[in-house]
Amino acid sequence: MITLSNLTKTFGDSTxxxxxxxxxxxxxxxxxxxxxxCGKTTTLRMIAGxxxxxxxxxxxxxxxxTWTSPKKRNVNMxxxxxxxxxxxxxxxxxxxxxxxxxxxxxRATERIERMITAVRLEGFESRHxxxxxxxxxxxxxxxxxxxxxxxxxxxxxxxxxxDLKLRKEMQLELKSIQQQTGxxxxxxxxxxxxxxxxxxxxxxxxxxxVEQVDDPRSLYEKPRSEFVADFIGTSNLLKVEVETWDGDIxxxxxxxxxxxxxRESGDRASAKTITVRPEKINVHAGPVDPGQGxxxxxxxxxxxxxxxxxxxxVELSTGERLIVHELNDDSGGPSEAGTEVYLSxxxxxxxxxxxxxxxxxxxxxxxxxxESL
Amino acid sequence: MPLSRRIQRALPNALSIGLTxxxxxxxxxxxLLLALFxxxxxxxxxxxxxGFTTRWYSEALNDDGAMTAIGNSVMVASxxxxxxxxxxxxASWGLTRIPFRGRPLVAGVHGSVLVVPWLxxxxxxxxxxxxxxxALSLQTIILMHIVVTFPLVVAVVSxxxxxFDPSLEEAAIDMGASQxxxxxxxxxxxxxxxxxxxxxxxxxxxxxxxxxxxxxxxxEQTFPVWVYGVLRHSSNLPVVNAASTVIALAxxxxxxxxxxxxxxxxxxxxxxxxxxxxxxxxxxx
Numbered sequence: 001m002i003t004l005s006n007l008t009k010t011f012g013d014s015t016x017x018x019x020x021x022x023x024x025x026x027x028x029x030x031x032x033x034x035x036x037x038c039g040k041t042t043t044l045r046m047i048a049g050x051x052x053x054x055x056x057x058x059x060x061x062x063x064x065x066t067w068t069s070p071k072k073r074n075v076n077m078x079x080x081x082x083x084x085x086x087x088x089x090x091x092x093x094x095x096x097x098x099x100x101x102x103x104x105x106x107r108a109t110e111r112i113e114r115m116i117t118a119v120r121l122e123g124f125e126s127r128h129x130x131x132x133x134x135x136x137x138x139x140x141x142x143x144x145x146x147x148x149x150x151x152x153x154x155x156x157x158x159x160x161x162x163d164l165k166l167r168k169e170m171q172l173e174l175k176s177i178q179q180q181t182g183x184x185x186x187x188x189x190x191x192x193x194x195x196x197x198x199x200x201x202x203x204x205x206x207x208x209x210v211e212q213v214d215d216p217r218s219l220y221e222k223p224r225s226e227f228v229a230d231f232i233g234t235s236n237l238l239k240v241e242v243e244t245w246d247g248d249i250x251x252x253x254x255x256x257x258x259x260x261x262x263r264e265s266g267d268r269a270s271a272k273t274i275t276v277r278p279e280k281i282n283v284h285a286g287p288v289d290p291g292q293g294x295x296x297x298x299x300x301x302x303x304x305x306x307x308x309x310x311x312x313x314v315e316l317s318t319g320e321r322l323i324v325h326e327l328n329d330d331s332g333g334p335s336e337a338g339t340e341v342y343l344s345x346x347x348x349x350x351x352x353x354x355x356x357x358x359x360x361x362x363x364x365x366x367x368x369x370x371e372s373l
Numbered sequence: 374m375p376l377s378r379r380i381q382r383a384l385p386n387a388l389s390i391g392l393t394x395x396x397x398x399x400x401x402x403x404x405l406l407l408a409l410f411x412x413x414x415x416x417x418x419x420x421x422x423x424g425f426t427t428r429w430y431s432e433a434l435n436d437d438g439a440m441t442a443i444g445n446s447v448m449v450a451s452x453x454x455x456x457x458x459x460x461x462x463x464a465s466w467g468l469t470r471i472p473f474r475g476r477p478l479v480a481g482v483h484g485s486v487l488v489v490p491w492l493x494x495x496x497x498x499x500x501x502x503x504x505x506x507x508a509l510s511l512q513t514i515i516l517m518h519i520v521v522t523f524p525l526v527v528a529v530v531s532x533x534x535x536x537f538d539p540s541l542e543e544a545a546i547d548m549g550a551s552q553x554x555x556x557x558x559x560x561x562x563x564x565x566x567x568x569x570x571x572x573x574x575x576x577x578x579x580x581x582x583x584x585x586x587x588x589x590x591x592x593e594q595t596f597p598v599w600v601y602g603v604l605r606h607s608s609n610l611p612v613v614n615a616a617s618t619v620i621a622l623a624x625x626x627x628x629x630x631x632x633x634x635x636x637x638x639x640x641x642x643x644x645x646x647x648x649x650x651x652x653x654x655x656x657x658x
Contacts, residue, residue: 087562
C-alpha cells in the first residue's frame, strides 16, 4: 500500500503539489489524471524518490520512505521515453536490475525468461533498443521494471509516444499484465480515456490539488467539481441558484416556469453549478411530465451528424447552451435546427457542484463519442 | 532534352566536384608534395626528380635527435591525454550534472582558454615557471599542455553528456544501481565515443604543439621543437621530411582506426553510419 499524507512540493515560488493525501491499495490500477502542470508527474517522481518533498510523508507498505534513496525503494518506474539503455540488448536491459541485486543466476534466468514471455518479446532478446518499434521498446521498459518484482510500478505517461492504434492495444495489454502479475500500478496520464479504460480508481488533479478520487464510473456519472465534470468527457454546466433543498435533492428554476432537480454532490454552501451529461438528456417536441426529474425549454440552433449519434446544441431561454447527444436509432425526438423543444432528464443524472473558478477551456474538445464515427 | 537544359542540369554537379577538388588540393597538396619529395634523391625540395630513394628514411631512423624527440613527444602526449581525460571528464560531470552557483561563469572560463593563442599561453607559462623558479623540462611542457587540452576535453565530453538522456541515469538508480555502478555500466559506455574523440584531439594537440613546448621546454625537445631546431640547416630538410611523413601517416591511421571502431560499435547497437558521424561531429561541436 502507498500512502501519501499532506504531501507538498514547491519549486521556488510555485507550488507543484499542494498538500495532497492519497491511499493506493495493493494490486490496484491507480491513475493520476490531469492537464499538464497539474502536479501528477511530480507526485509520481516523489513516490519513486527522484524528487524530495517540501513537506509531508510517503509510506510504502507502512514504512516511511520519505527520505529513502530511490534505489532502496521497492518501486520501479517506467519512463515516458522508456529510458532503455541503448548499448545493451533487450535481454541485458531486462537483466540489469537483477545483476545489480546479484540475484542467483538460475533464479535470475528463470525470472527474465518469464518476463520476456509475459511481454511477448521472445526472439528479440539479442536486439538493441534502436532495432525495435515503439511498442516493443515500451514492452522492454515494462519487462525491465517488472522483473524486479516491485511492490508498485510507477508509469509516467508510458503510451504518450505511440500512435493511436498502438496505444489502444497497449492499454489492453498493460491492463492484462497488471492483472496477471497483481502488481500495484500507479499510472500518470493526461488522457482521460486512457485513465477511464484501465484504472480501478482515478485521482483527477488540477493545479497541484486532488479534485476527486473515484472509480471511473463514479467520476463520469457523479463528478464532484466543475473541473472534473469538464475534464472528463463532455459535460453541460449550468449556473443556477438553488431555490429549495429537499433532502439531498436541490430544486432550481430558469425563470421560465420549468424546473431543474438534481442530487447534491460535494459542498452545499458553494453549490452554484449543475452538471448533466449530453447523452442523459431526452428531447421532446412538446411539454412532458418529467416525474421527479428536470424539464427545460429551448431551441435547437445546431445539429451535427456524428454517425452513431447526432449532437444538438440547444439554446435555453436564459441564453445558455446545452449539448445533447441523441442516438441515431429512429427513436429520438425532433432534431432540425430552429425547432422549439423540451429537454428532460432524471434527477439522478444531474448534480449540483461547486461553482469554482472556470476550468481550463475544454468546451472546444470533441464530444466523447466522436471517435465512433 | 535540349542541350541548354542538359548543361543547366550538369552545371551544379560539375561545379561542386570542381570546388571539392580545389579544397582537397589546398588541404592535402602541400603535405602530399612533402611526402613525395621525401623519396627524392636530392637535398633540395624541388624538381628535377633525381631518382627514388629510401635513404632519408634510414637516416631519420638512425638520427638519435629525431628518435629521442619523437619518444619525448609520444610520452608527453600520452601523459597529457590521460591526465586531461580524467580531469576533463570529472569537470564535465560537474558542469553538466551538478547545479552550483556560478556554473555558467565556470563553464565560460573553461571555454575561453580555447581561444587564447598558444603562443601567449607558452609565454605566460615561461614567465610563470621562472617566477616560481621551476626548472624547464618535459614536466613543465606536460603541465602547460594540460592547460590547453583540459578545456578541450571538457568541451567535447560535456557535449556528449548534454546529449545523453539523464532519465537513463534515473532508470539505473531506479533499478538499484549505486552512483558508481551507474557510471560504470550506463554513463561510461554511452559517452565512450566522446571520450575517444576527446582522447584523439588531446593527443594530437599535445603531440603537434610547437609554441608551448618551445617556450616551456628545457634541454629535452619534443618532435616539433626538434624539427624547428634542425631546419636551420637546409641539408637536414630531407630527413625532417621523411620523419614528418611517418608521423603524419601514423596519426592519420590512428584516427581512421578509431573512426572505424566507432562505426562498428554503433552498427552493432543497431545504429546507422549517420549515428556514428553524429557522435563524432556532435562531440566536436
